[in-house]
Amino acid sequence: MQGKRESVISSDGTRIGLLTHGDGPPLLLVHGGMCRLERWAPLWEVLTSRYTVTAMDRRGRGSSGDAEDYHLDAEYDDVRAVAEAKGPLDVFAHSYGAVVALGAAARGAPLRRIALYEPPGPETVPADWLTRFQAAVAAGDLGRAAMSFLVEVVGLPQDQVLAMRDAPMAYDPMPIIARTMPREGSALAAVDLAALATAVPQPVLLLVGAASPAWAQKITDVLHENLARSSIATLDSQGHEAVDLVPDVVAQVLGRFFGETE
Template sequence: MDGSRGSVTSGDGTSIGFLADGSGPPLLLVHGGMCTSARWVPLWQVLVPRFRVTAMDRRGRGSSGDGDHYSLAAESADVAAVAAHLSKRYDGAPVDVFGHSYGALCALGAAAEGAPLRRIALYEPPGPPTVSTAWLRSARTWIDSGDPGRAMYSFLVDVVGLGPGEVAALRDRPLQYDPMPIVEQTLVREAESLMTVDLAALAGSIAQSVLLLLGSESPAWAAEVTWNLESALPLAKVVLIPDQGHEAVDVVPDLVADQLELFFGQ
């Protein structure tokens, strides 16, 4: 991924880095778990000709720092800080945002706190149905015993719903980052946050138009959370991505980009 790098300081003093490229209307990308902004490589190539794209590194990875105490509220504040920075470049106009998985949840939280966001697109934000207490207990044990790879594999198979072949394809794909330190530092704390997040409360304070993208082959929790959000958000619509699961941003980036361009261009 090419572009210009920058950073902002979030509310608790954490430095949040980002990469920007392209021209056109501003679009902020917020990635999901176990990765950095480099996860956007497939979609980045499709979006940059259409938007001025900014991909932030969520705290605890990539070019961003990390705080002493973790919370979803702090992650939401990070998104809000980057959005405010971008808004200033556009004479105070709000910016569009697209979040994937846990990053979608962070974007939702930022919108609920009044971040300068115009339209919001979310691909399968997680919530309480996503992880069980038993799975979280196992993941914590694996990571504490020095086996983050097993925790990562279990998350991809048992939570995201990937098959062994799909996991192998992810493993063999060239990466610009090492996911294991990210898994060690962030997987458990993010899963813990999912157990108590009140999605209805977040959704109830959001007045913007929201696009909810859902893969037709995604795990049951994704459909449950997505349709519950559609009911709770005053201006939301669900678009089903046919024959795709949770990783459509990697597998069919052109299709996802077309949906984003259609929505943000309204």
């Protein structure tokens, strides 16, 4: 991924690493849980040909720092710090990053239009699964934890997960699993997405895969009911990982929204 490495300082003093490239209206990308900013590689070329794109490393991974204690509000402030430095701008966020972007908007971040792909919530992390996941991480069995997350939560077939494990990657996700995902699971279990949505005045596009787990459609419907200005785009035959599998389709949907919504 080509671009200029930059950083901003969030409200608690944590450095948030950025990569910026392209030409056009400003667009921020916020990645999900088991990721770094490099997860946007499938979309990078097409988006940077249309927008000035900034991808952020969420705290605790990649080029970003971290704090001793974790609070989801701090992640909202991270997005706000980027938007204040770069914005006002549009944002596309995936999975856990979509929760972060929603919270940032609810706290007044200078975001123009918001596209969210399947933000998770309490339904995504039932107590029995979260206990097993956190126990696996604590025991150092990160492979089992990753398999559990990708199969039981994301809904991927086990053979697809095994193929992903054996494929070359731009970064090792295991340190991310160990450091950030247990705390993010606990945060999701307590988040009130409907309350956040009611405080968001911006137009929001909710992307959901037709083949995604049931929690994705349920949460999408709740957000649609509580957002002031929202629409839903359903991606036929796709699941939670459409950014990787059909990036051109995702880019087309984003282009229509960011090009047409006022």
